[in-house]
Amino acid sequence: MTQRALAWLWAGVLLACAALLVSQLRQADFWDTRITALLPASDQDSLVQQADGQLSVAFEHRFVILISGPQPVADAKALQQSLRDAGLSAEPLTNRPDQALSAYRYGLLSDDLAAADNPQWLKRALTRLLLPGGSEALAQDPFGILDSWLGERFGASLTLREGVPTLQQGDQLWALVSGELTGSPYQMATQQKLTSALADFHAQHPQAQLLRSGLIFHAAAGAAQAQREMSSLGLASLLGLCVLFWLVFRRLRTLALLLVPVACGLLLALPLTGLIFGGLNLLTLVFGVSIIGIAVDYALHLQCQRELVAAQPGRSFWSALLLGLLSTLIAYLVQLITPMPGLRQMACFAALGLLGAWLTVRLWLARWPLSVHPATARSAAIIAPLRLATGQRWPWILLALLLLAALALSVGRLQFNTSLRQLNPSPAQLIAEQQQVQSSLQQPSGSRYLLVSAADQQGLLQRLERLDPALQQLLSTGELSAYQHPARQLPSLQRQQQNRRELRERYQQLLPQLSAASGLPERLQQQALAALDEAPLLQPTPWLSSPAGAADAALWLGEQPHGEWVAVVALGDATAAGEVVLQQLAQADDVLYHDRVTALSAQLARLAHSMASWLAAAVVLLALLLGWRFRGAAWRALLPPLGAVLLTLGCLSLTAGVGLFHLLGLLLVLGIGLDAGIFSAQEPDSEAAWLAISLSCASSLLAFGLLAFSATPALHFLGLTCLLGLAFTWALVPFARARRLDHSR
Structure with missing residues (x-):
């Protein structure tokens, strides 16, 4: 040819x-875009893959912004509206599932309330009686069991001001704006919408201080950095190549x-x-x-x-x-x-x-x-003399030494x-902001977690409950910034029944004293006891399928092919000492510790x-x-x-x-x-x-x-x-x- x-x-x-x-x-x-796709299939555990996939879906689309300044609540409302106008969801992250859990309150007992003595319970009920609608609340929940539970699980430090969740840290008040993206955090269009909305907000509220947390902020920062380098390093490279080849050819x-x-x-x-x-x-x-x-x-x-x-x-x-x-x-x-x-x-x-x-x-x-x-x-003639002269020894000696x-x-x-x-391209300021947000709100990052397994649903919830004291100890000592698992909102039936027995004893002991101290009619005692006896228990399926249980559903891997049930304990940042404890917890056959970054x-x-x-x-x-x-x-x-x-x-x-x-x-x-x-x-x-x-x-x-x-x-x-x-x-x-x-x- x-x-x-x-x-x-x-x-x-x-x-x-x-x-x-x-x-x-x-x-x-x-x-x-998966690095794991470049590895042999045998190196990829299917259960870990499932957990990574569910956590990615759950965490990738979320974002949180804390706002401080002269008017944080008003600023938060303005930013929420700006994000909605841009086509981004900006619903409050801290919508507590009060209504969803109201019927199941008698199986939910916070650790603080369980540890309190009878006089403290009585004082709590009398204090609630002084609040607006106190007498009606007394019949439904005389001791504020649900409020105590939700406060412990969803952050007692968060309070609503004009419908906006706020966080008080010393003399500084932070308002919270959060939500879930309608598009992928990696899409340039979504990044540009969020960046433009925040830029407009900064221009209109120059005194407001923002702390950002969410994958989209890191993705947008990386894209912006790439564009800057494309226009600087890329342009310098292109001009240099053009000049070089033009000079020669x-x-x-x-x-x-x-x-x-x-x-x-x-x-x-x-x-x-x-x-x-x-x-x-x-x-x-x-x-x-x-x-x-x-x-x-x-x-x-x-x-x-x-x-x-x-x-x-x-x-x-x-x-x-x-x-x-x-x-x-x-x-x-x-x-x-x-x-x-x-x-x-x-x-x-x-x-x-x-x-x-x-x-x-x-x-x-x-x-x-x-x-x-x-x-x-x-x-060619200019560079032709750049060669070693015959008989020179010192260049060869220098080369050998080098x-x-x-x-x-x-x-x-x-x-x-x-x-x-080491390869993280995110700016140090953005990383510090995210860590501060997660620490303030006690939010797990989703980058490290425990996989816990058991023979059935209730056994799984009970195993999570047995892990809770060790995790709570790490949290209280600062060795762990946050953790979350389904049993924190969804107690096992065994725990719910135990809570109801304790509540029944407390009701029988304290309701007569409460009626005598407050002058409320005796029929309210009977209504409270009847409500306790008739209340249903919280089951996994309805809770996980409800909007209020969506966060727990992301941590619930369910039944596996071999018949075991598996859930995720999402963890926040851990110190070196905290890592040691987590590794010790994972020595049990039914617990696996996984750090996605590692x-x-x-x-x-x-x-x-x-x-x-x-x-x-x-x-x-x-x-x-x-x-x-x-x-x-x-x-x-x-x-x-x-x-x-x-x-x-x-x-x-x-x-x-x-x-x-x-x-x-x-x-x-x-x-x-x-x-x-x-x-x-x-x-x-x-x-x-x-x-x-x-x-x-x-x-x-x-x-x-x-x-x-x-x-x-x-x-x-x-x-x-x-x-x-x-x-x-x-x-x-x-x-x-x-x-x-x-x-x-």
Whole structure:
């Protein structure tokens, strides 16, 4: 088949990929944002998955705002109305289920009231009698059992002022605005609505102080930060690349041609990877962006070769470019045999992208009419002297010392750090606000919890009740900021019957004394006793299916396939001592402690360790391949990639550790370093190769190295690795091109 026919065939393949991609993007489930989807299925416990799913649905859409200032109640009403007008729900979080629980009050007895003596009960009833409607309330609930229960469960410190929940902390009064989003917190439209509403509120109420809690605030902050960095770092990178390529090539058409392989590589990789794996994880897309630097590398080598050496490069050039592709593919494809679905998907994406870029360079760009500008030759002449002089020893001694130091640091100090908390891009102020809100309202975050199981519904509620004293102790000592479980609002039937027996004894002892002290008729005693005897018990099913029990329903996992019943104890922040107690509670067979952040960090660690191990295996294979190809000159091909990786690891060992995004950066460094090394070994005296290598390193530094200045941790780690690694790659190429140690010549 002729080159022309192959070029048209490649165009047809890309058109088919474009059509496939369009159809895939219309599928709602094409993109996957779950990190757990990148892990082996055996690592994902189904019960934990169910709990994570229910908690995510329950907590992701909620938000809470505390307002303080000269008029917090009026400000809260204004903000509530503003959020409603914006199409966001803003209903009070603290709507207490008074009416829903009224009929079941006699089975609900607060700990404080149970511990009180008879005189305290009597005093409480007489105090309630003085309130408006006191005589009617005396017949229904003479001792305020329901109010005491709700106050203990839903926060006695919250009081209603003009229908707005308020919280008094010292001299400061906070009004509470809360609700549930009508849209996803990750949707840009929802974020923009909330951000605009809060901005308008700040403009109209400049003296109001706001404390925010909710996933949407973190998502909006991350999106705003990304937009700022796109307009600053992105613009700087784009301008830098345009200036760099313009200074060297001076042709707009050439600048556009350099991007064609990148676009074609992504066009091949996106739909085919999605087709193979049934979708695409966003982390894979982040990883796949790293192929851009290598894809541009192919085009740069071709352009420099055509302008400085020959309009139609010969077999030697294409064999070097093909070897560069194959060696980089080995680094990626070796990960296809790992047990990690995430690594296999990433490797497939990168391999397809690089293959698409290489084929585009070979079949299209090589046939494109050449337009030469003298600036290219001048640029090559400027950097041509940047090579080691024959006979110089001190640069080699310095290089050996640096490599030995990097090796010692890597072996002695390098460690993995895949903590998810380290990757949290949220501003410190927003994190502090959320912690203050959760602490003030005693709200669990949903990021850590206990899974409790039992043989049946009532056994499950009883087991939760037995855990309560230990959790309450942690709460009272400040070792735990908050906790919540269904049995706090839904006592077991055993506990309800016990409460009713105690209430009956209290009624029989205290109602005559209350009537005598208050002068109320005796018939009210009979009505109160009759109401106690006739009251129903609170059952799980009606409570969990009611609007008042919606929060508990999110913590109720129900009956499992093996017949056990499971519920969640949602926990707030815990101190180190609190973590120890929680771990001790989880030593029981029917209790499991799960920290979602720690678990995801561990999963990322496994992903990073697996990637590092298979990357090391790929390096060994590459060393054997390049040793076979170049024999005595193999050191030229290996020095830029392996030396740069080693020096970068040595520098990173002085930081907090190496994580997943550092490894993604190292793969980019390895790929560009391999191309640089192969062309240095193939054509050590070629000015075209040296110019292409320099442009490749410089362009990748501008595209990825600037990310080192990003405030987003993941991008910062990726950028820092590229900044160091690509700088080292370029600095090592003169050693690989040196005449002094070329024993093969």
